[in-house]
Amino acid sequence: MIGTLKLKWRQYLAASLASYGSLCTGMSMGWTSPVLPQLRGERSPLAEHPTLQEESWIGSLLVLGGLLGPLITVPLSRQIGRRWIIMSTNLPLLLGWLLAGVATNLETLYAARIMWGCATGMQFATIPIYIGEIAEDKIRGSLSALFLLFINVGFLLAYAIGPFTSYWGLTGTGGILSLFYLPFTWLIPESPFFLVYKGRLDEASAVLQQLRGTSKEAVQPELDALQAMIAREFKEEPRIRDLWATRGNLKALGICVFLAMLLQLSGIDVLLFYMEELLAKVGSSISAAHGTIIMGVVQVVTSCVTPLVVDRLGRKLLMWTTSLGLTVFLGLIGVYAVLDSHFKVDVSHVAFIPLVCLVFYMILFTLGVGPVPWILVAEMFPVKTKCIASGIASFMCWLAGFIWTRFFRDVAASYGIYTAFWILAICCGFGFIFSATLLPETKGKTFDEIQEMLNKRCGSKPCANGLWSHL
Secondary structure (H helix, E strand, C coil), rough: HHHHHHHHHHHHHHHHHHHHHHHHHHHHHHHHHCCCCCCCCCCCCCCCCCCHHHHHHHHHHHHHHHHHHHHHHHHHHHHHHHHHHHHHHHHHHHHHHHHHHHHCHHHHHHHHHHHHHHHHHHHHHHHHHHHHHHHCCCHHHHHHHHHHHHHHHHHHHHHHHHHHCCHHHHHHHHHHHHHHHHHHHHCCCCHHHHHEEEEEEEHHHHHHHHHHCHHHHHHHHHHHHHHHHHHHHHCCCHHHHHHHHHHHHHHHHHHHHHHHHHHHHHHHHHHHCCHHHHHHCCCCCCCCHHHHHHHHHHHHHHHHHHHHHHHHHHEEEEEEHHHHHHHHHHHHHHHHHHHHHHHHCCHHHHHHHHHHHHHHHHHHHHHCCCCHHHHHHHHHCHHHHHHHHHHHHCCCCCCCHHHHHHHHHHHHHHHCCCHHEEEEEEEEHHHHHHHHHHHCCCCCHHHHHHHHCCCCCCCCCCCCCCHHHHH
Protein backbone atom coordinates (compact mmCIF):
# COMPACT_ATOMS: atom_id res chain seq x y z
CA MET A 1 0.00 0.00 0.00
CA ILE A 2 2.82 2.43 0.85
CA GLY A 3 4.47 1.76 -2.52
CA THR A 4 1.18 2.37 -4.29
CA LEU A 5 0.74 5.68 -2.47
CA LYS A 6 4.22 6.81 -3.52
CA LEU A 7 3.45 6.07 -7.17
CA LYS A 8 -0.19 7.23 -7.23
CA TRP A 9 -0.19 10.09 -4.71
CA ARG A 10 -1.26 12.65 -7.33
CA GLN A 11 -4.45 10.70 -7.98
CA TYR A 12 -5.11 10.35 -4.25
CA LEU A 13 -4.57 14.11 -3.80
CA ALA A 14 -6.95 15.06 -6.61
CA ALA A 15 -9.60 12.64 -5.31
CA SER A 16 -9.18 13.99 -1.76
CA LEU A 17 -9.47 17.63 -2.81
CA ALA A 18 -12.59 16.84 -4.85
CA SER A 19 -14.06 14.88 -1.93
CA TYR A 20 -13.40 17.58 0.69
CA GLY A 21 -16.83 19.07 0.02
CA SER A 22 -18.40 15.85 1.25
CA LEU A 23 -16.83 16.58 4.64
CA CYS A 24 -18.83 19.82 4.71
CA THR A 25 -22.04 18.14 3.56
CA GLY A 26 -21.38 15.36 6.08
CA MET A 27 -21.42 18.04 8.78
CA SER A 28 -24.69 19.40 7.42
CA MET A 29 -26.22 15.90 7.45
CA GLY A 30 -25.02 15.15 10.99
CA TRP A 31 -26.01 18.66 12.14
CA THR A 32 -29.54 17.56 13.08
CA SER A 33 -28.41 14.99 15.66
CA PRO A 34 -27.01 17.52 18.18
CA VAL A 35 -29.12 20.48 16.98
CA LEU A 36 -32.65 19.07 17.34
CA PRO A 37 -32.28 18.75 21.15
CA GLN A 38 -30.92 22.34 21.21
CA LEU A 39 -33.96 23.60 19.29
CA ARG A 40 -36.09 22.36 22.20
CA GLY A 41 -33.90 24.16 24.77
CA GLU A 42 -33.68 27.67 26.15
CA ARG A 43 -30.93 28.78 23.74
CA SER A 44 -32.87 27.84 20.63
CA PRO A 45 -32.72 30.42 17.81
CA LEU A 46 -36.42 29.77 17.15
CA ALA A 47 -39.16 31.68 18.94
CA GLU A 48 -41.14 28.47 19.54
CA HIS A 49 -40.00 24.90 20.02
CA PRO A 50 -40.64 22.77 16.90
CA THR A 51 -43.22 19.98 17.01
CA LEU A 52 -42.40 16.35 16.19
CA GLN A 53 -43.71 16.84 12.65
CA GLU A 54 -41.66 20.02 12.17
CA GLU A 55 -38.52 18.26 13.39
CA SER A 56 -39.17 15.49 10.88
CA TRP A 57 -39.35 18.11 8.12
CA ILE A 58 -36.08 19.66 9.31
CA GLY A 59 -34.42 16.26 9.03
CA SER A 60 -35.98 15.11 5.76
CA LEU A 61 -35.81 18.32 3.71
CA LEU A 62 -32.07 17.87 3.22
CA VAL A 63 -32.79 14.58 1.51
CA LEU A 64 -35.57 16.21 -0.55
CA GLY A 65 -33.07 18.87 -1.61
CA GLY A 66 -30.80 16.07 -2.75
CA LEU A 67 -33.29 15.37 -5.54
CA LEU A 68 -32.31 18.71 -7.11
CA GLY A 69 -28.66 17.67 -7.50
CA PRO A 70 -29.02 15.23 -10.42
CA LEU A 71 -31.47 17.59 -12.16
CA ILE A 72 -28.73 20.24 -12.16
CA THR A 73 -25.65 18.14 -12.87
CA VAL A 74 -26.87 15.84 -15.66
CA PRO A 75 -27.68 18.59 -18.20
CA LEU A 76 -24.47 20.50 -17.38
CA SER A 77 -21.97 17.66 -17.12
CA ARG A 78 -21.27 17.48 -20.87
CA GLN A 79 -21.21 21.26 -21.24
CA ILE A 80 -19.01 22.69 -18.50
CA GLY A 81 -17.18 19.64 -17.19
CA ARG A 82 -16.86 17.81 -13.89
CA ARG A 83 -14.45 20.30 -12.30
CA TRP A 84 -16.73 23.32 -12.64
CA ILE A 85 -19.75 21.41 -11.37
CA ILE A 86 -17.78 20.25 -8.33
CA MET A 87 -16.70 23.84 -7.68
CA SER A 88 -20.27 25.11 -8.06
CA THR A 89 -21.56 22.82 -5.30
CA ASN A 90 -20.00 25.24 -2.84
CA LEU A 91 -22.62 27.89 -3.65
CA PRO A 92 -25.69 26.10 -2.19
CA LEU A 93 -23.46 24.66 0.53
CA LEU A 94 -22.35 28.08 1.78
CA LEU A 95 -25.82 29.55 1.32
CA GLY A 96 -27.19 26.79 3.55
CA TRP A 97 -24.74 27.57 6.35
CA LEU A 98 -25.54 31.29 6.03
CA LEU A 99 -29.29 30.70 6.22
CA ALA A 100 -28.89 28.34 9.20
CA GLY A 101 -26.69 30.91 10.95
CA VAL A 102 -29.27 33.72 10.69
CA ALA A 103 -32.39 31.57 11.07
CA THR A 104 -35.00 32.72 13.57
CA ASN A 105 -37.92 30.79 12.09
CA LEU A 106 -38.64 27.36 10.66
CA GLU A 107 -38.98 28.57 7.09
CA THR A 108 -35.37 29.76 7.03
CA LEU A 109 -34.17 26.49 8.53
CA TYR A 110 -36.16 24.59 5.91
CA ALA A 111 -34.49 26.62 3.16
CA ALA A 112 -31.05 25.94 4.66
CA ARG A 113 -31.69 22.21 4.71
CA ILE A 114 -32.84 22.24 1.07
CA MET A 115 -29.68 24.14 0.05
CA TRP A 116 -27.48 21.60 1.87
CA GLY A 117 -29.39 18.80 0.18
CA CYS A 118 -28.92 20.37 -3.24
CA ALA A 119 -25.14 20.57 -2.67
CA THR A 120 -25.06 16.99 -1.40
CA GLY A 121 -27.07 15.69 -4.35
CA MET A 122 -24.77 17.47 -6.82
CA GLN A 123 -21.72 15.95 -5.14
CA PHE A 124 -23.14 12.43 -5.10
CA ALA A 125 -24.00 12.69 -8.80
CA THR A 126 -20.63 14.13 -9.88
CA ILE A 127 -17.68 13.33 -7.59
CA PRO A 128 -17.81 9.49 -7.92
CA ILE A 129 -17.83 9.87 -11.71
CA TYR A 130 -14.96 12.36 -11.60
CA ILE A 131 -12.89 10.04 -9.41
CA GLY A 132 -13.65 7.09 -11.67
CA GLU A 133 -12.41 9.08 -14.67
CA ILE A 134 -9.12 10.23 -13.16
CA ALA A 135 -8.22 6.90 -11.53
CA GLU A 136 -6.30 3.97 -12.91
CA ASP A 137 -8.25 0.71 -12.96
CA LYS A 138 -6.27 -0.93 -10.14
CA ILE A 139 -6.96 1.83 -7.59
CA ARG A 140 -10.36 3.02 -8.80
CA GLY A 141 -12.21 1.43 -5.88
CA SER A 142 -9.76 2.79 -3.31
CA LEU A 143 -10.02 6.33 -4.64
CA SER A 144 -13.81 6.14 -4.83
CA ALA A 145 -13.94 5.12 -1.15
CA LEU A 146 -12.35 8.46 -0.20
CA PHE A 147 -15.65 10.17 -0.93
CA LEU A 148 -17.38 8.26 1.88
CA LEU A 149 -14.39 8.76 4.20
CA PHE A 150 -14.73 12.54 4.01
CA ILE A 151 -18.48 12.34 4.58
CA ASN A 152 -17.89 10.34 7.75
CA VAL A 153 -15.27 12.80 8.97
CA GLY A 154 -17.94 15.49 8.58
CA PHE A 155 -20.41 13.46 10.63
CA LEU A 156 -17.80 12.96 13.34
CA LEU A 157 -17.11 16.70 13.51
CA ALA A 158 -20.83 17.41 13.89
CA TYR A 159 -21.20 14.75 16.59
CA ALA A 160 -18.06 15.83 18.46
CA ILE A 161 -18.63 19.60 18.33
CA GLY A 162 -22.41 19.87 18.51
CA PRO A 163 -23.15 18.56 22.03
CA PHE A 164 -20.45 20.76 23.59
CA THR A 165 -21.12 24.08 21.90
CA SER A 166 -24.07 26.28 21.02
CA TYR A 167 -26.24 26.10 17.93
CA TRP A 168 -24.27 28.98 16.45
CA GLY A 169 -20.92 27.44 17.36
CA LEU A 170 -21.62 24.28 15.33
CA THR A 171 -23.22 26.19 12.46
CA GLY A 172 -20.35 28.71 12.30
CA THR A 173 -17.77 25.92 12.27
CA GLY A 174 -19.51 24.27 9.34
CA GLY A 175 -19.60 27.54 7.42
CA ILE A 176 -15.90 28.24 8.02
CA LEU A 177 -14.87 24.75 6.88
CA SER A 178 -16.99 25.15 3.74
CA LEU A 179 -15.07 28.29 2.78
CA PHE A 180 -12.01 26.13 2.04
CA TYR A 181 -13.83 24.06 -0.55
CA LEU A 182 -13.61 26.60 -3.39
CA PRO A 183 -9.79 27.01 -3.28
CA PHE A 184 -9.36 23.25 -2.85
CA THR A 185 -11.45 22.44 -5.92
CA TRP A 186 -9.68 25.16 -7.89
CA LEU A 187 -6.55 23.00 -7.61
CA ILE A 188 -8.04 19.83 -9.08
CA PRO A 189 -7.55 19.09 -12.80
CA GLU A 190 -10.40 18.58 -15.22
CA SER A 191 -11.28 14.99 -16.04
CA PRO A 192 -9.13 13.67 -18.94
CA PHE A 193 -12.26 12.08 -20.38
CA PHE A 194 -14.08 15.42 -20.58
CA LEU A 195 -11.08 17.13 -22.18
CA VAL A 196 -10.83 14.45 -24.87
CA TYR A 197 -14.61 14.64 -25.37
CA LYS A 198 -14.23 18.36 -26.04
CA GLY A 199 -11.28 17.79 -28.40
CA ARG A 200 -8.72 19.39 -26.05
CA LEU A 201 -6.15 16.65 -26.55
CA ASP A 202 -3.06 18.59 -25.46
CA GLU A 203 -4.74 19.50 -22.15
CA ALA A 204 -5.88 15.91 -21.68
CA SER A 205 -2.33 14.66 -22.24
CA ALA A 206 -0.96 17.20 -19.75
CA VAL A 207 -3.53 16.17 -17.11
CA LEU A 208 -2.74 12.48 -17.60
CA GLN A 209 0.97 13.21 -17.23
CA GLN A 210 0.25 15.15 -14.05
CA LEU A 211 -1.99 12.44 -12.56
CA ARG A 212 0.20 9.49 -13.55
CA GLY A 213 3.50 11.25 -12.79
CA THR A 214 5.02 10.11 -16.05
CA SER A 215 5.99 11.28 -19.54
CA LYS A 216 3.91 12.24 -22.57
CA GLU A 217 4.98 9.09 -24.37
CA ALA A 218 3.96 6.90 -21.42
CA VAL A 219 0.39 8.28 -21.28
CA GLN A 220 -0.13 8.23 -25.07
CA PRO A 221 -1.64 4.70 -25.12
CA GLU A 222 -4.19 5.73 -22.44
CA LEU A 223 -4.96 8.90 -24.39
CA ASP A 224 -5.41 6.91 -27.60
CA ALA A 225 -7.74 4.51 -25.81
CA LEU A 226 -9.84 7.45 -24.54
CA GLN A 227 -10.06 8.88 -28.07
CA ALA A 228 -11.10 5.53 -29.51
CA MET A 229 -13.71 5.00 -26.81
CA ILE A 230 -15.23 8.46 -27.28
CA ALA A 231 -15.24 8.09 -31.08
CA ARG A 232 -17.04 4.76 -30.67
CA GLU A 233 -19.51 5.79 -27.95
CA PHE A 234 -20.38 9.35 -28.95
CA LYS A 235 -21.30 9.02 -32.60
CA GLU A 236 -24.64 10.44 -31.44
CA GLU A 237 -25.57 12.61 -28.46
CA PRO A 238 -26.53 10.63 -25.32
CA ARG A 239 -30.25 10.08 -24.81
CA ILE A 240 -32.07 8.70 -21.81
CA ARG A 241 -33.39 5.75 -23.83
CA ASP A 242 -29.76 4.65 -24.33
CA LEU A 243 -29.98 3.32 -20.77
CA TRP A 244 -32.18 0.46 -21.92
CA ALA A 245 -30.87 0.22 -25.49
CA THR A 246 -28.64 -2.73 -24.63
CA ARG A 247 -28.89 -5.72 -22.31
CA GLY A 248 -25.84 -4.57 -20.35
CA ASN A 249 -27.11 -1.04 -19.78
CA LEU A 250 -30.45 -2.32 -18.54
CA LYS A 251 -28.76 -4.71 -16.12
CA ALA A 252 -26.43 -1.97 -14.88
CA LEU A 253 -29.35 0.45 -14.37
CA GLY A 254 -31.34 -2.10 -12.39
CA ILE A 255 -28.35 -3.01 -10.22
CA CYS A 256 -27.30 0.55 -9.45
CA VAL A 257 -30.81 1.91 -8.83
CA PHE A 258 -31.63 -0.96 -6.47
CA LEU A 259 -28.37 -0.64 -4.54
CA ALA A 260 -28.62 3.16 -4.36
CA MET A 261 -32.12 2.83 -2.89
CA LEU A 262 -30.91 0.07 -0.55
CA LEU A 263 -28.29 2.50 0.75
CA GLN A 264 -31.10 4.71 2.03
CA LEU A 265 -33.58 1.96 2.93
CA SER A 266 -30.95 0.43 5.21
CA GLY A 267 -31.74 3.43 7.41
CA ILE A 268 -28.39 5.20 7.32
CA ASP A 269 -29.77 8.73 7.07
CA VAL A 270 -32.36 8.02 9.75
CA LEU A 271 -29.67 6.79 12.12
CA LEU A 272 -27.26 9.61 11.33
CA PHE A 273 -29.81 12.43 11.44
CA TYR A 274 -31.47 11.26 14.69
CA MET A 275 -28.54 9.43 16.35
CA GLU A 276 -28.84 11.05 19.81
CA GLU A 277 -32.61 10.57 19.88
CA LEU A 278 -32.43 6.92 18.81
CA LEU A 279 -29.74 6.05 21.34
CA ALA A 280 -31.94 7.52 24.05
CA LYS A 281 -35.06 5.69 22.82
CA VAL A 282 -33.49 2.24 22.67
CA GLY A 283 -32.03 2.62 26.13
CA SER A 284 -28.30 2.80 25.53
CA SER A 285 -26.23 2.43 28.68
CA ILE A 286 -24.15 5.58 27.98
CA SER A 287 -25.19 9.14 27.27
CA ALA A 288 -26.55 9.89 23.80
CA ALA A 289 -23.90 12.58 23.18
CA HIS A 290 -21.02 10.24 23.95
CA GLY A 291 -22.69 7.46 21.98
CA THR A 292 -22.85 9.62 18.84
CA ILE A 293 -19.15 10.47 19.16
CA ILE A 294 -18.33 6.76 19.41
CA MET A 295 -20.41 6.15 16.29
CA GLY A 296 -18.61 8.94 14.43
CA VAL A 297 -15.18 7.58 15.36
CA VAL A 298 -16.21 4.10 14.22
CA GLN A 299 -17.36 5.51 10.88
CA VAL A 300 -14.11 7.37 10.25
CA VAL A 301 -11.82 4.50 11.30
CA THR A 302 -13.77 2.05 9.13
CA SER A 303 -13.67 4.50 6.22
CA CYS A 304 -9.87 4.46 6.45
CA VAL A 305 -9.97 0.67 6.13
CA THR A 306 -12.43 0.64 3.23
CA PRO A 307 -9.93 1.77 0.54
CA LEU A 308 -7.63 -1.08 1.64
CA VAL A 309 -10.27 -3.80 1.19
CA VAL A 310 -12.63 -2.64 -1.55
CA ASP A 311 -10.15 -3.48 -4.33
CA ARG A 312 -9.02 -6.70 -2.63
CA LEU A 313 -12.25 -8.35 -1.50
CA GLY A 314 -14.36 -7.18 -4.41
CA ARG A 315 -17.73 -5.47 -4.68
CA LYS A 316 -19.95 -8.55 -4.60
CA LEU A 317 -18.44 -10.10 -1.46
CA LEU A 318 -18.57 -6.79 0.39
CA MET A 319 -22.20 -6.17 -0.59
CA TRP A 320 -23.71 -9.52 0.38
CA THR A 321 -21.74 -9.93 3.61
CA THR A 322 -22.38 -6.39 4.85
CA SER A 323 -26.08 -6.39 3.93
CA LEU A 324 -26.48 -9.72 5.76
CA GLY A 325 -24.75 -8.25 8.79
CA LEU A 326 -27.00 -5.17 8.73
CA THR A 327 -30.05 -7.45 8.65
CA VAL A 328 -28.85 -9.29 11.77
CA PHE A 329 -27.88 -6.26 13.85
CA LEU A 330 -30.94 -4.16 12.96
CA GLY A 331 -33.11 -7.15 13.82
CA LEU A 332 -31.37 -7.52 17.19
CA ILE A 333 -32.00 -3.85 18.02
CA GLY A 334 -35.67 -4.43 17.20
CA VAL A 335 -35.80 -7.47 19.51
CA TYR A 336 -34.15 -5.48 22.32
CA ALA A 337 -36.57 -2.58 21.84
CA VAL A 338 -39.71 -4.77 21.81
CA LEU A 339 -38.61 -6.54 25.02
CA ASP A 340 -37.84 -3.21 26.67
CA SER A 341 -40.72 -0.99 25.55
CA HIS A 342 -43.53 -3.42 24.71
CA PHE A 343 -43.14 -6.41 27.01
CA LYS A 344 -41.46 -4.35 29.79
CA VAL A 345 -38.74 -6.95 30.33
CA ASP A 346 -35.85 -5.80 32.53
CA VAL A 347 -32.98 -5.48 30.04
CA SER A 348 -30.79 -3.21 32.15
CA HIS A 349 -28.12 -5.91 32.45
CA VAL A 350 -27.72 -5.96 28.64
CA ALA A 351 -28.22 -2.23 28.01
CA PHE A 352 -25.00 -2.20 25.99
CA ILE A 353 -26.60 -4.22 23.16
CA PRO A 354 -28.11 -1.33 21.14
CA LEU A 355 -24.83 0.61 21.07
CA VAL A 356 -22.81 -2.50 20.18
CA CYS A 357 -25.25 -3.35 17.38
CA LEU A 358 -25.11 0.21 16.02
CA VAL A 359 -21.31 0.14 16.12
CA PHE A 360 -21.28 -3.04 14.02
CA TYR A 361 -23.97 -1.52 11.78
CA MET A 362 -21.71 1.47 11.06
CA ILE A 363 -18.68 -0.73 10.42
CA LEU A 364 -20.53 -2.92 7.95
CA PHE A 365 -22.33 -0.06 6.22
CA THR A 366 -19.09 1.87 5.76
CA LEU A 367 -17.31 -1.18 4.37
CA GLY A 368 -19.93 -2.25 1.83
CA VAL A 369 -23.47 -0.95 1.53
CA GLY A 370 -22.34 2.69 1.69
CA PRO A 371 -19.48 2.96 -0.85
CA VAL A 372 -20.12 0.07 -3.25
CA PRO A 373 -23.23 1.47 -5.03
CA TRP A 374 -21.36 4.63 -6.04
CA ILE A 375 -18.29 2.65 -7.11
CA LEU A 376 -20.54 0.53 -9.33
CA VAL A 377 -22.23 3.60 -10.83
CA ALA A 378 -18.79 4.82 -11.89
CA GLU A 379 -17.79 1.38 -13.22
CA MET A 380 -20.77 -0.29 -14.89
CA PHE A 381 -21.98 2.20 -17.47
CA PRO A 382 -20.47 3.14 -20.83
CA VAL A 383 -19.13 6.67 -20.80
CA LYS A 384 -21.98 7.78 -23.06
CA THR A 385 -24.66 6.98 -20.49
CA LYS A 386 -22.70 7.29 -17.25
CA CYS A 387 -23.84 10.81 -16.32
CA ILE A 388 -27.50 10.08 -17.03
CA ALA A 389 -27.31 6.81 -15.11
CA SER A 390 -25.59 8.46 -12.18
CA GLY A 391 -28.28 11.13 -12.09
CA ILE A 392 -31.09 8.56 -12.09
CA ALA A 393 -29.42 6.44 -9.38
CA SER A 394 -28.81 9.54 -7.25
CA PHE A 395 -32.39 10.74 -7.76
CA MET A 396 -33.85 7.40 -6.67
CA CYS A 397 -31.44 7.26 -3.73
CA TRP A 398 -32.57 10.65 -2.45
CA LEU A 399 -36.24 9.91 -3.14
CA ALA A 400 -36.06 6.75 -1.02
CA GLY A 401 -34.13 8.65 1.63
CA PHE A 402 -36.68 11.47 1.79
CA ILE A 403 -39.63 9.12 2.18
CA TRP A 404 -37.92 7.13 4.94
CA THR A 405 -36.44 10.05 6.92
CA ARG A 406 -39.77 11.86 6.74
CA PHE A 407 -41.90 8.98 8.00
CA PHE A 408 -39.52 6.91 10.17
CA ARG A 409 -40.40 8.81 13.32
CA ASP A 410 -44.12 8.55 12.51
CA VAL A 411 -43.77 4.77 12.18
CA ALA A 412 -41.80 4.63 15.43
CA ALA A 413 -44.39 6.77 17.25
CA SER A 414 -47.39 4.81 15.94
CA TYR A 415 -46.11 1.23 15.91
CA GLY A 416 -43.04 1.29 18.16
CA ILE A 417 -39.37 1.89 17.50
CA TYR A 418 -38.89 -1.87 17.20
CA THR A 419 -41.23 -2.00 14.17
CA ALA A 420 -39.20 0.70 12.44
CA PHE A 421 -35.95 -1.21 13.01
CA TRP A 422 -37.49 -4.45 11.76
CA ILE A 423 -38.57 -2.71 8.54
CA LEU A 424 -34.95 -1.60 8.07
CA ALA A 425 -33.79 -5.18 8.70
CA ILE A 426 -36.20 -6.55 6.08
CA CYS A 427 -34.92 -4.04 3.49
CA CYS A 428 -31.33 -5.11 4.19
CA GLY A 429 -32.43 -8.75 3.89
CA PHE A 430 -33.62 -8.06 0.34
CA GLY A 431 -30.24 -6.43 -0.30
CA PHE A 432 -28.48 -9.60 0.87
CA ILE A 433 -30.53 -11.83 -1.45
CA PHE A 434 -29.99 -9.49 -4.39
CA SER A 435 -26.24 -9.11 -3.84
CA ALA A 436 -25.61 -12.81 -3.27
CA THR A 437 -27.49 -13.94 -6.38
CA LEU A 438 -27.68 -11.16 -8.97
CA LEU A 439 -24.70 -8.88 -8.47
CA PRO A 440 -21.73 -9.45 -10.84
CA GLU A 441 -18.13 -8.82 -9.76
CA THR A 442 -16.35 -5.80 -11.31
CA LYS A 443 -13.16 -5.81 -9.24
CA GLY A 444 -10.04 -4.97 -11.29
CA LYS A 445 -11.89 -5.01 -14.61
CA THR A 446 -11.64 -2.31 -17.26
CA PHE A 447 -14.77 -0.51 -18.46
CA ASP A 448 -14.75 -2.57 -21.68
CA GLU A 449 -14.43 -5.85 -19.74
CA ILE A 450 -17.34 -4.87 -17.50
CA GLN A 451 -19.49 -4.04 -20.51
CA GLU A 452 -18.62 -7.35 -22.17
CA MET A 453 -19.55 -9.19 -18.96
CA LEU A 454 -22.90 -7.37 -18.62
CA ASN A 455 -23.83 -7.88 -22.27
CA LYS A 456 -22.73 -11.52 -22.42
CA ARG A 457 -25.39 -14.00 -23.48
CA CYS A 458 -24.75 -17.49 -22.17
CA GLY A 459 -27.65 -19.41 -23.68
CA SER A 460 -28.09 -22.71 -21.92
CA LYS A 461 -24.57 -22.76 -20.48
CA PRO A 462 -23.77 -21.64 -16.92
CA CYS A 463 -22.62 -18.04 -16.80
CA ALA A 464 -20.24 -16.36 -14.40
CA ASN A 465 -22.58 -13.42 -14.18
CA GLY A 466 -25.00 -15.45 -12.09
CA LEU A 467 -28.76 -15.18 -12.52
CA TRP A 468 -28.43 -12.04 -14.65
CA SER A 469 -27.56 -14.30 -17.59
CA HIS A 470 -31.13 -15.62 -17.62
CA LEU A 471 -32.85 -12.23 -17.53
